[in-house]
Amino acid sequence: MATIDLTSDGLDTSSVVADKPARRRYVAVIPMIVWIVILVALPNIYLLVYSFWKSSLGTVDHTFTLENYKTLLGSDVFKLLFRRTLTIALVSSLLATAIAYAMAYIVVRRFGRYKLLAALLILIPLWVSYLMRIFAWKIILGDNGILKGIAKTLGLGESFTSAFLYSQNSVILTLTYVAIPYAFLSVYTTLDRIPSYLLEASADCGASAWTTFRKVVWPLSRPGAAIGFGIAFVLTFGDYVTPAMVGGLSGTMLGSLVLQYFGIANNWPMGAAVGITIILTGLIVLAVVSLFSRLEAPLD
């Protein structure tokens, strides 16, 4: 061919030895493939295989069976926990995404040159240990906690104050708090990429601030919100620390069940089966979310 490849430099011999760059490309992706196989694919396959085995008297019977799943689907406890976990995760992810969206919008549009600082301040809690943050909520919500103290001095009754700790609401509240920084990160990056001249152009065309949000800002930032929601959901759906710490009995979630099966019950195949249901639910939600994360056109 007479055309000259302008992208390759003069030293590149790729045009002479045709298969060399292709081979080089494979070499470059090998570390990534190894990483994914060892750290992502294999453990999950192992978990999947385990969920089709059976525990008999503490040892694992290596024969294929659907027993675990049948037991789970037949169990009212599992169904109750699944429904509750789904509700808690959906509600707290939605709340977290909504709050994170509002915060990101204000940071991007109102903080000017301090927006990076403000964003960092919102993300800083991530540096604190997860356990510490949940403990902080225990202090706020707990029996001798701040909220209860306020409620007492205001003379509110026991029925009101009992709602704070060891309930479904306290789990939702805490998980919402936990998920906000992650959702914020996703929304912030998309909102920050919408140039301000698009908002000016919309106002120039006669659109009020609200209409501009509806017609321009939201369609362009919806993918970020959807991905933020997806991350928040995956985080909250499988969580077991928060329900264990602030949930009490009425706040128990599927994650706690996994912990029990792998721990005290010493029934790994059953734990694996619960784990697989959690992963499957997460995948289904992510698949739905990905329908909303598609942007019709790239930003310039």
Place this chain on the structure above:
Amino acid sequence: MTDMATATAEQAAGETTSPEVVVELSKVSKVYPNTTAPAVDGIDLAIRQGEFFSLLGSSGSGKTTTLRMIAGFERPSSGLLKLEGKDVTDVPPYRREVNTVFQNYALFPHMNVSKNVAYPLQMHGVPKKEIESRVADALEKVSMSDFAKRLPHQMSGGQKQRVALARALVGEPKLLLLDEPLGALDLKLRESMLLVLKHLQREVGITFVYVTHDQGEALAMSDRIAVMSNGRIEQIGSPEDIYYKPKTSFVARFIGKTNLLPCTKVDENTAATGDLKIRVTSTKNLEKFDLSVRPEDIRVVLSGVEGDNVFPAVVFESIFLGHEQELIVNLAGQRMSIRTRGLAVVPGDTVQLGWDAASSVVVRSS
């Protein structure tokens, strides 16, 4: 200068004879937060109906800030801004009957061309049927009908600019603001878009306020030009006025090429720079001033030149430009640039320069 403006206004409005003022700025200033120097420093401006008005200046001259205040994106720090006689200083942009063509087009990336153009009509509650036909008309005007279903990222810069223009014009605004609309286009495209803009303006008769740093664009397009510098207006006038009768040395230097000679007054018709005495038409009651002499107004021959001012000069450099020739000469210590054709000289030769008193324009030093 009034003749030009009136002529265009008549073309546009048909029966209107006295051009009414569309935009009026009185003593408008803008100081941005955390800055001390004002971006716009107390300017007065009146733009007339149907006029093609240019704000010309280098970056930082305050021209874009002025435009953004008219659009409503910036609020003046002080002063009064009127649109069609009504005070709009505090009116938000979406309630102003003004549309803007942005330098970076600012098309909504998630809407196709026809939706982009329909947007302002939807905002003003125009019925759906009417929107369709008006969008089609607007796209027709900028020859973009075939691109109605394209998304912005599927088009070139020039095409996007045409769509942006259609979107700004479709609502038939009182006033169209253009913020360096050709700045992002290459030279060839810019020239063709210049023509599109000029014809469009004549056709639709809408007042255009055009911000540019390109003096060539401003001269070619405008009925009137305001030359801005450091947040102030140096001079307002027709392109001919600005070019041939600059009031300050800044304007003379900014518009086209010129030779500036620092002078002192000898008498009403004579200026002196060094030992040279130069004939002028009037020194305009200035004691110290600059003389602006355009390179093309100076005649140059080897001997026997005519003119009110005749001086010998030594050739420093001769540059062949194709359609003409630029001579750099030394005139009594002053370096002068001259445009001529077909003069066979080499550096060191002595030539004779000659220009008329009318060609030596007295300008205020700035």
